[in-house]
Amino acid sequence: MSTTTTRGVAQPAPAQASKPRPRRGLRASSTFNFWLFTGPFLIGLIIFVFVPIGWSVWLSFFEARFTVTPSEFVGFENYRQVLTDEDFLNSLVTFTVFAAFIVPATWAMSLGLALLVNRLRFMRAFFRSVFFLPTAVSYVAASLIWKMSLFNGVRFGLANTVIGWFGVDNIAWLASPDPPWYWLVIVTVRLWLQSGFFMILFLAALQNIPRELYEAASIDGAKPGWQTFRHITLPQLRATSTAVILLLLIAAYQAFDEFYNLLTKATWGQPPLVELYKMALGENQNYGAGSAGAVVLTVLICVVTLLQGKIMGFGRGEESK
Amino acid sequence: MSASSNMNWDRRNVLRAAMGLAAAGGLAACGGNTGRSGGSGDALVQYFHAYGEAGVEQAVKRYAKAYKDANVATQWITGSNFEQKLFAALLTKNAPDVFEFHPQIQLIKSGQVADLTDIVEPVKDDFNQADIKSHTVDGKIYGVRMIDDPQFFFYRPSMFEKAKVEVPTTLEELIEAADKLTTSKVKGAFLGNELTAFQHNVIWSAGADTLTADNKPAFNTDGVAEGLKQLRGLFTSGNLLLGAPADWWDPSAFTQGLTAMQWCGMWAMPVMQKALGDDIGIFPFPKIGSAGKESVYNGGWSMFVNAKGKNVEAAKEYVKWLWIDQKEHQEDFATSYGFHIPPRTSLAQSATKLKSGLPAEGVKLFNEFGHFDNIGWTQAMIASFNDVMANSVRKNGDPKAQLAACEKKVNAELKKLFG
Numbered sequence: 001m002s003t004t005t006t007r008g009v010a011q012p013a014p015a016q017a018s019k020p021r022p023r024r025g026l027r028a029s030s031t032f033n034f035w036l037f038t039g040p041f042l043i044g045l046i047i048f049v050f051v052p053i054g055w056s057v058w059l060s061f062f063e064a065r066f067t068v069t070p071s072e073f074v075g076f077e078n079y080r081q082v083l084t085d086e087d088f089l090n091s092l093v094t095f096t097v098f099a100a101f102i103v104p105a106t107w108a109m110s111l112g113l114a115l116l117v118n119r120l121r122f123m124r125a126f127f128r129s130v131f132f133l134p135t136a137v138s139y140v141a142a143s144l145i146w147k148m149s150l151f152n153g154v155r156f157g158l159a160n161t162v163i164g165w166f167g168v169d170n171i172a173w174l175a176s177p178d179p180p181w182y183w184l185v186i187v188t189v190r191l192w193l194q195s196g197f198f199m200i201l202f203l204a205a206l207q208n209i210p211r212e213l214y215e216a217a218s219i220d221g222a223k224p225g226w227q228t229f230r231h232i233t234l235p236q237l238r239a240t241s242t243a244v245i246l247l248l249l250i251a252a253y254q255a256f257d258e259f260y261n262l263l264t265k266a267t268w269g270q271p272p273l274v275e276l277y278k279m280a281l282g283e284n285q286n287y288g289a290g291s292a293g294a295v296v297l298t299v300l301i302c303v304v305t306l307l308q309g310k311i312m313g314f315g316r317g318e319e320s321k
Numbered sequence: 322m323s324a325s326s327n328m329n330w331d332r333r334n335v336l337r338a339a340m341g342l343a344a345a346g347g348l349a350a351c352g353g354n355t356g357r358s359g360g361s362g363d364a365l366v367q368y369f370h371a372y373g374e375a376g377v378e379q380a381v382k383r384y385a386k387a388y389k390d391a392n393v394a395t396q397w398i399t400g401s402n403f404e405q406k407l408f409a410a411l412l413t414k415n416a417p418d419v420f421e422f423h424p425q426i427q428l429i430k431s432g433q434v435a436d437l438t439d440i441v442e443p444v445k446d447d448f449n450q451a452d453i454k455s456h457t458v459d460g461k462i463y464g465v466r467m468i469d470d471p472q473f474f475f476y477r478p479s480m481f482e483k484a485k486v487e488v489p490t491t492l493e494e495l496i497e498a499a500d501k502l503t504t505s506k507v508k509g510a511f512l513g514n515e516l517t518a519f520q521h522n523v524i525w526s527a528g529a530d531t532l533t534a535d536n537k538p539a540f541n542t543d544g545v546a547e548g549l550k551q552l553r554g555l556f557t558s559g560n561l562l563l564g565a566p567a568d569w570w571d572p573s574a575f576t577q578g579l580t581a582m583q584w585c586g587m588w589a590m591p592v593m594q595k596a597l598g599d600d601i602g603i604f605p606f607p608k609i610g611s612a613g614k615e616s617v618y619n620g621g622w623s624m625f626v627n628a629k630g631k632n633v634e635a636a637k638e639y640v641k642w643l644w645i646d647q648k649e650h651q652e653d654f655a656t657s658y659g660f661h662i663p664p665r666t667s668l669a670q671s672a673t674k675l676k677s678g679l680p681a682e683g684v685k686l687f688n689e690f691g692h693f694d695n696i697g698w699t700q701a702m703i704a705s706f707n708d709v710m711a712n713s714v715r716k717n718g719d720p721k722a723q724l725a726a727c728e729k730k731v732n733a734e735l736k737k738l739f740g
Binding site for chain 1: 574
């Protein structure tokens with residue numbers, strides 16, 4: 001880090017002769033600089049995150065149908081309604097199933113992609129970009145492509161064409177909850193959309209592993225391949241893995257777009273946010289109960305995150321390993 | 322890293338911060354486009370759902386442009402959840418002044434839609450009386466019907482002939498026909514991807530109704546349960562087209578030969594006739610059980626004025642101008658793109674395109690078997706019956722238990738509406 005310091009000192013200050021308190025004043029006022037740089041972000045955070053959270057906590061204690069400025073205080077009635085609502089409780093089960101599929105699958109897939117791309121000797125930038133590109137695609141657009149061209153129920157849909165080669169009958173992937181083929185559609189679309197992003201995180205982490213470790217291992221007789229991966233690469237990726245799993249879990253909790261677009265008018269496979277949307281923004285317009293559900297969900301996410309941090313040691317840093 | 326080294330200013334950092342702020346400012350400037358043009362008092366916004374037929378959007382905008390007394394902006398709402406977008410928008414300051422929807426009493430009870438009796442009353446006798454009835458609450462008329470859209474089955478007579486199948490009049494016959502018509506390339510029937518489009522017909526064809534005359538649930542009968550059970554059999558038979566890229570309201574599955582029968586609306590006739598010529602027939606939803614009767618759903622769209630809008634009077638004037646006075650626009654709207662039945666009796670009688678052939682048969686089914694919307698049957702009730710279809714036809718739920726659960730929800734809604 002010495003370079004920064006040297007540069008800062010060595011560099012001549014910008015010409016500010018006309019001002020009465022030049023460089024020294026600015027430099028001394030670290031509080032001012034702090035607020036200058038964090039201020040805009042903080043204002044956005046307060047307006048778009050904290051105020052809505054506060055408002056929704058407030059709403060959750062009111063009878064708020066067809067209004068967001070209610071007057072009838074109902075105490076914990078909305079919480080009682082949400083916590084006894086079978087649909088909402090089922091949505092938590094749906095979430096758990098979804099997370100059980102998507103978190104390990106994305107973790108493995110993005111790590112695999114990162115390992116592959118990392119080994120490339122040429123065209124690495126090309127493949128890195130190709131795998132990263134889906135991150136820029138909207139979830140809604142991707143869901144519609146999955147629904148209408150890849151996994152539609154007619155004989156010329158891509159998935160049905162492929163299984164047709166093996167003499168398997170057409171499947172209406174999204175029509176029926178039994179067998180639950182819809183999970184295949186939902187998991188693959190999310191896998192495609194988010195693997196690239198996490199691949200980049202793993203790639204950065206892989207490139208941070210010191211070469212010497214591999215050399216030392218090789219001298220000690222470790223075979224390249226699985227043994228090296230298991231005992232060198234994987235432990236070195238621990239911090240990144242923890243962060244990736246945490247981000248994946250939160251993203252899974254927030255899943256909405258693909259479920260909403262793929263499972264129209266279904267009563268199965270509805271994650272918490274879809275249920276809350278129906279409650280607050282659908283036909284019912286019950287903002288009180290919807291807010292209570294949102295608060296319950298927020299608390300759940302916090303608890304899970306803290307627990308996960310405790311178990312996997314997130315934020316403990318490299319030293320404590 | 323020492324703390325002080327963090328706080329150093331250099332030109333590059335200052336520049337970066339400045340550019341960041343500029344970019345943020347640019348972003349903040351976006352998002353102000355609400356479709357309104359400035360503060361003029363007579364700027365109106367109208368909401369339309371996206372009609373599938375080519376040319377409708379242009380026509381709606383053309384009519385709006387021809388109106389001289391106000392500047393009418395049209396928002397064309399694509400996607401399958403028009404009602405949710407509409408309901409959410411109505412709560413905000415950017416709510417439309419004029420919007421199309423179906424007659425539903427919660428909009429009236431909550432004071433959302435304006436009383437249009439004064440503009441409809443003078444021409445009341447020229448409307449289909451069923452349409453007037455479905456828009457009337459306590460003697461006041463709350464919307465102007467634009468089009469009536471009968472919905473029924475379309476079938477391919479050539480395929481029926483080949484498979485030696487007669488036009489079905491009972492649900493059993495329909496299921497049997499679907500089985501005989503299914504080949505490796507063609508499915509017997511297409512009832513929509515979600516199997517909810519015809520949900521009211523299941524009720525009517527079984528001899529029941531959505532609500533009684535005094536607004537009590539009337540759909541929870543053994544006949545309806547039996548119909549749901551039979552439909553579950555059809556769903557699992559492999560003879561239904563499911564997961565089609567274009568849903569039931571679009572004629573693609575039918576015109577592309579993916580199915581021998583399709584539940585659709587009269588609006589799709591022009592496209593079907595162009596693709597298939599005379600090889601098209603229609604029949605109502607067949608009857609369920611011995612107490613049943615065949616049924617057609619006379620859906621459609623109506624214009625409403627947002628009573629909480631800023632320009633209620635101007636909006637009423639516009640609705641009167643277009644949907645009461647401008648008969649040539651009304652006829653153009655009803656017959657130039659898709660086929661719809663004009664709710665104005667005089668127009669329905671003079672509309673030559675509906676006088677012969679398949680459209681005339683459609684009009685006949687509309688008159689003979691049609692059921693209109695019940696204003697007391699609201700979106701929340703429709704949504705809870707969607708769940709009945711999902712749970713007892715697509716999922717293997719017990720129809721009777723599902724109907725009972727739905728009845729409970731509908732009763733709760735009715736209690737909120739009527740006390």
